[in-house]
Structure formats: C-alpha cells, structure tokens
Amino acid sequence: MADSYFLWPQSRFLRYGLKGARLVDSTQVEHLLQEMFDQGFPVVVSSGRAGIVLALTAQRLSRSDFVEIFPYAGHCVIESVGRVATPLEFQNLQKCQMRLIYHQWGFVQALHSGTDNLMEDAVDSFCLPGVHLFPNKGIYEIWSLPKLIGSLGGGVVWCRDEQAANDLRILRDARHNNTQLRWTLRAAAQYFPNLAPFWSGAESLGGPCPKWALGDIQNGISHWEEIGQMRRERLSIVKSLQPKWLKQSDSRLPCAVPILASE
Numbered sequence: 001m002a003d004s005y006f007l008w009p010q011s012r013f014l015r016y017g018l019k020g021a022r023l024v025d026s027t028q029v030e031h032l033l034q035e036m037f038d039q040g041f042p043v044v045v046s047s048g049r050a051g052i053v054l055a056l057t058a059q060r061l062s063r064s065d066f067v068e069i070f071p072y073a074g075h076c077v078i079e080s081v082g083r084v085a086t087p088l089e090f091q092n093l094q095k096c097q098m099r100l101i102y103h104q105w106g107f108v109q110a111l112h113s114g115t116d117n118l119m120e121d122a123v124d125s126f127c128l129p130g131v132h133l134f135p136n137k138g139i140y141e142i143w144s145l146p147k148l149i150g151s152l153g154g155g156v157v158w159c160r161d162e163q164a165a166n167d168l169r170i171l172r173d174a175r176h177n178n179t180q181l182r183w184t185l186r187a188a189a190q191y192f193p194n195l196a197p198f199w200s201g202a203e204s205l206g207g208p209c210p211k212w213a214l215g216d217i218q219n220g221i222s223h224w225e226e227i228g229q230m231r232r233e234r235l236s237i238v239k240s241l242q243p244k245w246l247k248q249s250d251s252r253l254p255c256a257v258p259i260l261a262s263e
Helices: 026-036 048-058 075-084 145-149 162-173 179-189 193-203 211-221 224-237
Strands: 041-045 066-068 086-088 098-102 118-121 140-144 155-159
Touching: 026 041, 026 211, 041 048, 041 162, 048 075, 048 118, 048 140, 048 155, 048 162, 075 086, 075 098, 140 145, 145 211, 145 224, 155 162, 179 193
Parallel strands: 066 086, 066 098, 098 118, 118 140
Antiparallel strands: 041 155, 140 155
16 A cells, blocks of 8 residues: 655644643744744734734735736635625736735745735745745735644744735734634534634634644744654655656755646
C-alpha cells in the first residue's frame, strides 16, 4: 500500500497536546510571533477572512470603494471583501482603492504593476523564521493558522507599520460579540458538519480569538520549527517532479506542489 504524505495539517483543537488547554491573551501570542518574525507587526485575529475585513475597515473603505481581487477567488475572499467594499475583477487596477494578491499554494506571485494599497493573501504560505515578509511590499500580509499549524481557528494580519497594527487591534477587540458562539460552532462542526455553514456565514465579521483557543494556538506556534522540518522533508520527496519554471522560496514552503503529467 502506498504511503500518503500531507503538507496541509488537519485542523483540530489541542492538536499538539493538553499543554494548549490554558487561557492566553492575544498579546502573548503576538509577542511570540514577533520574536520569530521581526519584519512586521502581528495582529492575531479570529481567522484569515476576518483579517481581510478588519484590514479593509482599517483603511476606511466603504461600499463605493473597489477592491481588486485575484482570478478564481474563493467564496470566502469574495464574501469578506464584499462585507466592506465592492470586489472587482482583476485588470481594473486604475479603479481600485485596494488590491488583494494571492500567493497561490504558498508560491509567491510577482506583482507587475505597483500600488501603494496592497494586501498579500499568504494563507497557504508556511514561512520560516527570517523570511522576507511582504514580498510585494504590501501593507498587510494575511496568514491562516489552521492551514499552518492545524489549530481549530485563528489568523494573523501582519502590518508593515506599528501604528497600523495598533489601529487594527482596536477594531479587533471591538468585535468581541458572539466570539464564543462562533468558535463553539467551529468546534462542533468537526463532529456535526451540517453546522459548518452557520460558522462560515458569520466568521468574516469575527474579531478576537477566545482565550481558551489562544492557548492552543500558542502551543501550536511553539512547534513551528518541527512543522517546518516536516514540510521540508516531505517536499524533498516530490522535488524532482516539480516543474523547473516554478520558483520556490527557501523560506516560504507551499502547501501543495503541482507536477507536470504527460498525456
């Protein structure tokens, strides 16, 4: 029987043991991330999609403002952008107040035409300490922690500017209503999948993570080096199958590897 190797961890609570079953606040997790990655200012939020909404809100965008999204964007991206502004198909940069670029599967997408207001969607990118954040000089970079450490939820909005991070934290903390309910639905949906749409429909309006979840997230982040080593080992298995034209960063590890198949 063939072996199976997965780069994307399965999301679940207490994935890394009972050490995560303690109450922690956002500041403690952000300090840990800041020690590992010193090129930006992290803001821990409920999820990647909630991070998009908060970042657009911090930029004071509204329905009359356009945000350029990438081709074939998923429903969660379209819905999150639509909570604040109006999503617009790519190649309409001249009309947009913000641009959202996606580093697909963890491979950096080069930006060919510059804009000052750029958000980099790096939810699939597992970054090693010392990585160059904001590879396209964006003002935000978004991470999704379930895709990186297998936590139940959580996301990180990296800000280039410290004041922008402080402003984002104020917006995040103001959205504490229904936090416990949404996270309870997220946890219950692992056993009762029919509950997942109820969480998904409300999550883009999320803000902070509950303290009981932050303990687990902090514990997962403490295993960052271990997760990175596992990914490097598994990526090496398929390295010879990866297309030569596909550039892979030594400090950004993908969650999937495309291969060329003959007809």
